[in-house]
Amino acid sequence: MNGHLSPDVTGAQRRVIGPYMLDRRLGSGGMGIVYLAHDGAGRQVALKVMRPELAAREEFRQRFRKEAEAARKVARFCTAAVLDVGLDGDQAFIATEYIDGPDLSAVVEAQGPMTGSTLEALAVGVATALSAIHEAGVVHRDLKPSNILLAPVGPRVIDFGIAQLADTLGGDTGVVIGTLPYMSPEQGRGERVTTAADVFAWGCVVTYAATGRPPFPGGGDAEILYRVAHHVPRLDGLDERLRPLVEQALDKDPARRPTAQQLLDRLLGRERVTAEAATRLVSDGWGLAGPAPAAPQPRPRRWLVPVLAAITALAVSVAVLALTLGRPDRPDGAALAGRDLQIDGVKLHVKVLSLTRKGRTVVLQWSVRNDGASEWDQWTAFGTGPLTRGSTTAPRA
Structure with missing residues (x-):
């Protein structure tokens, strides 16, 4: 994504936000615009600037401070670490570690679905990230392929800096945040959202990575929401070793889904695996030729x-x-x-x-x-x- 600053960053006073100098625009979403920036020491960061109409609301500013500070507590296991949060006039920003790599959706669109050990390493890496995020009391709420970057050292989950704390969601009934094909049934109904929604999204992401499509494909928004709420997921083409766990993650009832830590344990075939150990397993084998197997488990030797x-x-x-x-x-x-x-x-x-x-x-x-x-x-x-x-x-x- 090479290029110059977007037209909305033209004046000299707009080229600096907080202690960061903007270099170029990386992308945008519903909550704001993301820039590649650097601090006074030359360290590169991904700087997410909230939309001015949101930052101007005092209620949003108070919630922003609380939720962004919570995101800073997330351990750096398979995530883009939150480095700084702040307010600069009418600009609210979050600075995260800059990950130099394409997102999962771009890779699948260009190269096709993932298979074998590469797919397994992706599943382990994303589960590891969710385990770290949930351990800090944060719910991502918008896990999707474009929020997973494939770095040289392995997959990295991003954009959880605006996720809401699990214990502050009581007043959010009716608020729908997420991306339809990766949204849990309870999210689609506007109900209280917990970490189980992220586990459901994990199942959707792994299905997309393995097949090139989400498990509830559809045309319009209403059709997708109906399929998510009532249809059996479409998992044909998914690796049979991952399919049982993905089916559990996509259970309509959030209470019956495994936790992120249980996903990790079952993926690696161990009773309990720390996020640090899982990250090391993924990163050690993740290179230009593709990640190594997620865990050294016995396999058939038929060849x-x-x-x-x-x-x-x-x-x-x-x-x-x-x-x-x-x-x-x-x-x-x-x-x-x-x-x-x-x-x-x-x-x-x-x-x-x-x-x-x-x-x-x-x-x-x-x-x-x-x-x-x-x-x-x-x-x-x-x-x-x-x-x-x-x-x-x-x-x-």
Whole structure:
């Protein structure tokens, strides 16, 4: 989102809000406009400036201070931390950590739905963020794909700085805040909203990430609200490992939904997982090639046996040639031997990279490459981490 300041920021007096210098506009929403800005030390922040007609109301200003200060207490687990809140004349602002990355909706629209370990890492990261937000007594109320940024270190949930404290919602009956396709039934009815609404939104977000559409698709607003309140969610295409938990999160009755912490525990297959541990699991494996699996749990090894059988056969062939013809000449980096395989409809090419002897031990280095058009999940296929390259050490016969 490169560019200049929007036309509404022209005069020199409007280029500075509080201690922040505005650099460029990042986007806007129902509550205000978001700018990339920096402070006196040059630190970049995302500065959300509330709309003047809201900030001019004393009732809003009082609630704003209370709710924004509560957001500052949210731990920095998979969230964009709230760094500062303030009022500058008729301008109310929230400064948060600037996350350099696209949002989930932009990535899904450009690259298609997520699968496998990438999808699992997203589900864990968002659940971790909700756990931290709820622990601080805050309800997000508007969790949606555009409020989830995919940073280099993992997914980050943003825009909870204007969420209302769970214990201040008693007087809000009839006030509807949220985005229709990701809104819980109780939100749509204007009822009291709790953390269970965020869990419902988590189920909607995970469904969108996995299928490219929310679980209650529809035309107009009235149709979407009706589907959310009365229809079974559309989950075809959702990973079967995530589907049971998503179904629980999308229960019409908020009392029957799991909490964010329970989501996290069940996703990682542990009795209770801290947000810090979950964040580390996601961030450690989240890189340019996509996040690593959310947790090291045992998986089926249905591909490992045929792949290793092919590699062993190649290694024997290489060893025989080496004994009969001596060390074969080959260009640096070239494979000693290769073979094409097809497993579960996926075309693979396996290569023996080196075969060396160290004392009474033989070390074999090999690699596996997907040559087909079908996607594959290496975690499920091999029952281990990304296994595109490996080595095997065995006693010398």
